Amino acid sequence: MGRHADVLTVGVEEEFLLTDPGTGAPAPKNRQVAAAAQQAGIDLQLELTRCQVETSSRVHSDIGELLGELRASRRRVAECAAEHDARLLAVAIPPTVPERFPVTDTPRYERIARTFGMLAREQGLCGCHVHVGVPDRETAVLVGNYVRPWLPVLLATTANSAIYRGSETGYASWRSILWRRWPSAGPPPYFTSLDDYEAIVAMMRASGSILDNKMVYWDIRPSESFPTVEIRVSDIPATAAESALLAALIRGIVSSGLRSIARREAALAVSGEVLRAAYWNAAHSGLDGNGLDMADSRVVPHRDLLRRLVEHIEPALVDSGDHEFVVAAIDALIGRGNGARRQLEAFRARRDIADVVAESARATLDGC
Template sequence: MSERSNSPTIGVEEEFLLVDPRTGRLRMENAAVGAEAKRMGIDLQPELGACQVETATGVCRSGDDLLRELISLRSGLAEAARRRECRPVAVGVPVAGPSVQEVSDVPRYQAMERQFGILARQHGICGCHVHVAVPDRDAAIQVGNRLRPWLPSLLALTANSPIHYGADTGCASWRSILWRRWPATGPPPVFADAHEYDRVVMSMIDCGAILDERMVYWDVRPSGRYPTVEIRVSDVPATADETVMLAQLVQGLVVTALRDAVEGRPATEVPGPQLEAAYWRAAHDGLEGLGVDPFSTRCVPARVLVEKMIESIEDALEENGTRTAVVAGLRKRIAEGSGARRQREALRRACTVTDVVVDAAERTMQGCSVAPPIGGSAPRVGEFAPPVGESGGEPVGSIEMPAPAPPTV
């Protein structure tokens, strides 16, 4: 079934790390890579860490449109990085060092470093943010209230950060664990409306917990600039295909939540401790392990919870014309493994963390047009060599994205 033109529009932001194409270590080159991209007509945004960049699609009306944009952006980023002898990698946390990074030379980020210290210098985490058009900010709040139970399942599905500075953390999404050190992260509270949301945000600014509204990092939030709701619970997916599946799934969740709100069906209330348990299990186990059913608190296979989530929005997926693609994408992930599983398999195969980086870099460019890195052909698994003396082990800025059109649901 083809996608319907009356489905709410979507847009996606992806964050990437810049690494040395030979050692796999982080490169603090986002300003230089951004300048190269600008000369190519591509708008990249620096992130908090100088080793990070973010891409943003325009307004997309179908999965095909989104995939084309994502591939174009990843290809353009790779070329800009190549010109600065870097390589972009779609992983949730740095696989190799250094463990302390430079903060981007952006006034707001410098202010964050002054206030939050080592948190800013050890950030380096990469997520994926999906924007879906909604009628207004109150609608975005109602969506957030209704998506809370499903956020752990989205996290488990996209877990892509088990290896951090050369060590297996034991968690499928170490990014999620690190992210929770910041204020205003994790699942959003339940709000009555946008007015209450604004009041709570202002109180956090007034007491100095956050610098500004853009530091509200809850996993669902109304956009501050676009007529969208932003879902930001996920690790950056390893491939563009996985990002498209995530966006279509999120689109279905938002359509279902909007319909439930309009028809007066109340949001399912999940107590905070139950939701936190589900979050922790999702971050720890990912797609391949167990998850906590937020409605019953029972442990069940995480993939069963993802299937249950898809079943709950089946009508919306059918109406959007995306059900077949979403189900096929899930089956592929179960068969091939999550990003976390694939990183661990790369580490077991080659036994060096640098091989994990190059494997992830190759997956980042899957389906993209990429020139070889400066200085030779693109390295393959096993070609990275850690610097002498090492054993091989070792938030968020402004994105200019056109406003999606209001949804028709």
């Protein structure tokens, strides 16, 4: 089915871990890999630690075209990493035991490290950020209220950090647990206006819990750089196809939220306590376990919640031309398993961390 002309635009940022090809340990080579990528026409962003790089897609209206770019980008960056004896892994935390996470030597990152201490030096966490185009910052804040109840489902779907420091964590997304140690991370409050949002951000800056607006690490925020709402709840998905699925789902939720705003339909105001419980369930059990229905706090399998999400946003998915792709991608994901299941299956076969690294490397370039 064709797309409507006014379909929302979408872009994706993927964070990757650079590792030693032999040991799987984090490799502090982001500047070398970024320089090689620059020569290949790819602009990589340097992350907080020197073991990480971030790619940024172009702005897309078509999810198929976005998927094609994500696959090409992963392949080319992996080739640039290999030039410097490093392996690119789409994992949300290092599976092996890291010796250290050296901070990238920029003035801003060094200031963050001085202020936040071990929080910065034990980072090495890789996520995926999806930007959806919206008219203005006020709209970005308000539509976030409609995305907010679905954040745990998105987290469970993309969980990709079950193994850390050579051991099972007991969680599908250990990154999510570690990430929420930051004072500005996790699910955002329910905001009534842009003024409401900016007042809380100003308080956080004044208190020192953030150093600048870019340190607003909530899982939904109006972008500081683009006319978009940015959703940042996800682990870096194991495969490019899963990142494209995530982008399609988020665009569908945002589009549905905009329609609700136009109809003056209020967003579900989930309490912080319920949302925190749902986050924990999503991080703990991932797509293969149970979550919480936001409407009535009932325990429901995450797979059923994911199906309910697709039903909820079906009109938006049909209008964007994404419905067929989303349904097929979810069926494939449930059949094969997300990154967390891949990691656990690989580890439990022989209890050898090398198998986890090898499986993660295969998933990183799957279809690329």
